[in-house]
Amino acid sequence: MMNQEDIQKLFVKALQSEGIKLTPQRQAVFSNIMNSEGHRECNDIHQSLIKDGIDVSRATIYRTLDILVNYNLIRKLVIGNDRAKYEKKIGKKHHDHMICIETGNIIEFENEEIEELQEQEAKKHGYQIVKHVHQLFVKPIKK
Amino acid sequence: MMNQEDIQKLFVKALQSEGIKLTPQRQAVFSNIMNSEGHRECNDIHQSLIKDGIDVSRATIYRTLDILVNYNLIRKLVIGNDRAKYEKKIGKKHHDHMICIETGNIIEFENEEIEELQEQEAKKHGYQIVKHVHQLFVKPIKK
DNA sequence: GTAAATTTTATAACTCGATTTCAATTATAT
DNA sequence: ATATAATTGAAATCGAGTTATAAAATTTAC
Numbered sequence: 355m356m357n358q359e360d361i362q363k364l365f366v367k368a369l370q371s372e373g374i375k376l377t378p379q380r381q382a383v384f385s386n387i388m389n390s391e392g393h394r395e396c397n398d399i400h401q402s403l404i405k406d407g408i409d410v411s412r413a414t415i416y417r418t419l420d421i422l423v424n425y426n427l428i429r430k431l432v433i434g435n436d437r438a439k440y441e442k443k444i445g446k447k448h449h450d451h452m453i454c455i456e457t458g459n460i461i462e463f464e465n466e467e468i469e470e471l472q473e474q475e476a477k478k479h480g481y482q483i484v485k486h487v488h489q490l491f492v493k494p495i496k497k
Numbered sequence: 498m499m500n501q502e503d504i505q506k507l508f509v510k511a512l513q514s515e516g517i518k519l520t521p522q523r524q525a526v527f528s529n530i531m532n533s534e535g536h537r538e539c540n541d542i543h544q545s546l547i548k549d550g551i552d553v554s555r556a557t558i559y560r561t562l563d564i565l566v567n568y569n570l571i572r573k574l575v576i577g578n579d580r581a582k583y584e585k586k587i588g589k590k591h592h593d594h595m596i597c598i599e600t601g602n603i604i605e606f607e608n609e610e611i612e613e614l615q616e617q618e619a620k621k622h623g624y625q626i627v628k629h630v631h632q633l634f635v636k637p638i639k640k
Numbered sequence: 641g642t643a644a645a646t647t648t649t650a651t652a653a654c655t656c657g658a659t660t661t662c663a664a665t666t667a668t669a670t
Numbered sequence: 671a672t673a674t675a676a677t678t679g680a681a682a683t684c685g686a687g688t689t690a691t692a693a694a695a696t697t698t699a700c
Contacts, residue, residue, distance in 0.1 A: 374647085374648085375647070375648080375696085375697095377647090377648065377649085377695090377696090379648080379649070380648095396686085396687085409650090410649090410650090411649070411650045411651075412650095412686095412687090413649080413650070413651085413687090413688075413689085414648085414649065414650075416686095416687065416688075417688090435658095435686095437685090437686065437687095438686080438687085452618075452619060452622060452624060454624065455627055461622055461624075463618050463621075463622065465614060465615075465618050467610075467614055468611055468614050468615065468618070471608060471610055471611050471614070472608075472611065472631075472633055475595075475606050475608050475611070475633070476595060476633055476635050477638070478606075479595060479604055479606065479635075480637055480638055481595060481597065481604075481633075481635035481636060481637055481638060482635060482636060482637075482638050483633050483634070483635050484598055484634050484635060484636055485634045486631075486632060486633045486634060487630060487631070487632045487634075488615075488629075488630070488631050488632075489629060489630040489631075490615055490618070490619055490624075490626050490629045491626070491627050491628045491629060491630075492619050492622075492624035492625060492626050492627060493624060493625060493627055494623060494624055494625075495620070495623055495624060495625050517676080517677085518667080518676070518677075520666090520667095520676095520677065520678085522677085522678070523677095539657085539658085552679095553678090553679090554678070554679045554680075555657095555658090555679090556658090556659080556660085556678080556679065556680085557677085557678065557679075559657095559658065559659075560659090560677095560678095578657095578687095580656095580657065580658090581657080581658085641700100642699100642700090643698100643699085643700085644697105644698085644699075644700095645696105645697080645698070645699085646695100646696080646697070646698080647694100647695080647696070647697080648693105648694080648695070648696085649692100649693085649694070649695080650691100650692095650693085650694095651690105651691090651692090651693100652689105652690090652691090652692105653688105653689085653690075653691095654687105654688080654689070654690085655686100655687085655688070655689085656685105656686100656687095656688105657684100657685100657686105658683105658684080658685095659682105659683080659684070659685105660681105660682080660683065660684085661680100661681085661682070661683080662679105662680095662681090662682095663678105663679100663680095663681105664677105664678085664679090664680105665676100665677080665678070665679095666675100666676080666677070666678085667674105667675085667676070667677085668673100668674080668675075668676090669672100669673085669674075669675090670671100670672085670673080670674095
């Protein structure tokens with residue numbers, strides 16, 4: 355299990371690797387994501403920061419998110435034509451998403467068997483998986 | 498197995514259901530897709546039509562593609578941030594896609610087990626699948 | 641400690657696929 | 671034929687995301 359400090363260190367390291375500095379804005383974006391749950395879009399983060407009296411431009415938020423994605427600290431979710439969503443990744447098990455088309459609800463699911471099968475499927479074609487997108491668009495089963 | 502005529506009938510029916518007419522432009526777009534293989538974007542279709550001396554605007558192409566998607570005659574593929582791609586659907590078995598990140602090649606794959614498992618996964622959460630997106634971003638296995 | 645150099649930021653302009661508006665064209669009905 | 675309606679293409683618009691740039695903040699040099 356990773357604690358707050360360790361996570362913060364990963365962030366600092368990522369910035370160092372990028373050769374850029376730890377600024378209040380970048381810290382604010384990072385903290386905001388790390389102290390939240392769920393799937394959040396740039397606007398959510400922007401709003402949330404405003405509410406805390408911190409005004410960071412959307413441009414900076416996007417730039418920071420890009421870095422966090424590249425260093426595997428967060429995951430970018432693109433579902434349909436909606437705005438991209440971001441979720442924290444460190445300390446969380448891999449999972450994919452089920453999206454209820456009636457409510458918009460996003461449900462996380464994990465299935466080792468599927469993961470294994472898709473590896474095999476790639477191998478069968480002479481490839482190895484670098485990343486994957488697996489989204490189920492669902493509706494409730496009516497009783 | 499479905500022949501050309503049957504497929505054409507489905508198209509006519511779709512237009513009827515929409516309450517719109519079978520125009521030369523719409524026919525041209527439809528024929529172009531049905532007589533082609535692979536994953537094609539609006540521009541590909543536009544270019545291809547131009548080459549045949551048929552000038553249909555991109556607006557009309559997009560409008561027609563939308564209808565074809567809604568009536569399950571073609572499938573819309575959105576891969577990464579690229580332009581949407583379309584492939585004919587009728588007369589083809591369901592499959593998902595593997596995208597080589599080195600060449601951009603798109604490989605189709607089908608895996609009954611995965612299909613089954615994801616159905617179960619949805620069920621487990623009280624849902625049934627309406628549609629799904631399953632894309633593997635891969636690179637060749639080096640020997 | 642102050643000035644110059646560098647980095648970072650926010651604003652606003654821009655990008656680009658896709659969609660929509662609207663005037664002009666084409667088809668249909670009477 | 672004339673009126674009505676549908677369709678089209680060009681251009682305007684959309685919107686998430688990116689980029690240019692000038693101002694602000696920070697760092698570095700002296």
